[in-house]
Amino acid sequence: MDAAEAQTALEVRGVGRRFGRNWVLRNATFRLPAGRVCGLVGPNGAGKTTLLEILAGLRAATEGQATVFGAPAGSLGAREQTAFLAQEKPLFPRFTVAETLRLGQELNPHWDQRMAENFVRAGNVPLDAPVGRLSGGQRTRVALALALGKRPDLILLDEPMADLDPLVRQETTAALLGEVAERGITVVISSHLVSELDTLCDYLLLMTQGGLRLAGDVDEIISVHRLLSRPNDAMSALQGGLPAGLEHHTVVEAHWDRHYTNVLVRPQGPIDSTWQISAPTLEEVVLAYLRQGDSIPLISPQSHVVGMSPESAA
């Protein structure tokens, strides 16, 4: 394995999945560098769970290939390096927390008992309590301890915090991020909590029913976008088309309120001085792409897969 490969956690080439006659995922192509915390965002039904299950080796792709640290997804080599946590957190309700961790130890040859125990203790989870009697937050801690105890290089999380109250979610997220940063673990975490993404991840994959729309470093994604605003000119507001003077830029979304025209663009050169220009937040960028499901994809250079043509440049 050469140096460039060693730094790649995931390489996904033209991956698609069909259920019956319906394609739910088509031509997903991206690379995820190792050591990143990657948010996976998209509307209901965009195929996030399907993609995570393919990466975890729980489901076969109908087309394309995915590798995990160079090993084909689903192979023993890939599964040994990967921990997957589904939204339902399947745990045995009658097992105590200690018994659950013991099971983790039995099933995983590289199990780190001390780390798993410390992780549940730090969340005030009693080791002798049956899992079925724990709160949602405590159950999430136990499920995360099982994932971390395996000492994986990659953790795939499917909306693990969706059912937690904001404070517990914040606390659990901080604990998880602390552990993964210390161990250099790569994380892919799907989430609908767009406003919390910037505290969670430093890399982003955004998919809609039309396919992958954004892939890349969060700072890079934000830096190639601008929010433009100027008082409405009556004609363009009436016509509702592309605001005049933006033909050379990639317009992600334009909308008109009573007084202003507001546009999110990927500038392709100087912007006309009639616009007020500001930098968008990650939330503003993500919401615009979610609303405009078919915008031109932005796959950052770091996310390009060698030998595959990027769907688009900035």
Ligand SMILES: Nc1ncnc2c1ncn2[C@@H]1O[C@H](COP(=O)(O)OP(=O)(O)OP(=O)(O)O)[C@@H](O)[C@H]1O
């Ligand atoms: N086993 C299956 N058989 C048939 N269709 C399926 C199956 N699993 C998923 N689908 C369909 O595939 C599509 C994508 O589902 P998936 O769960 O991957 O989306 P998602 O982006 O994770 O959605 P959500 O945000 O609601 O969790 C959905 O339309 C779903 O109904």
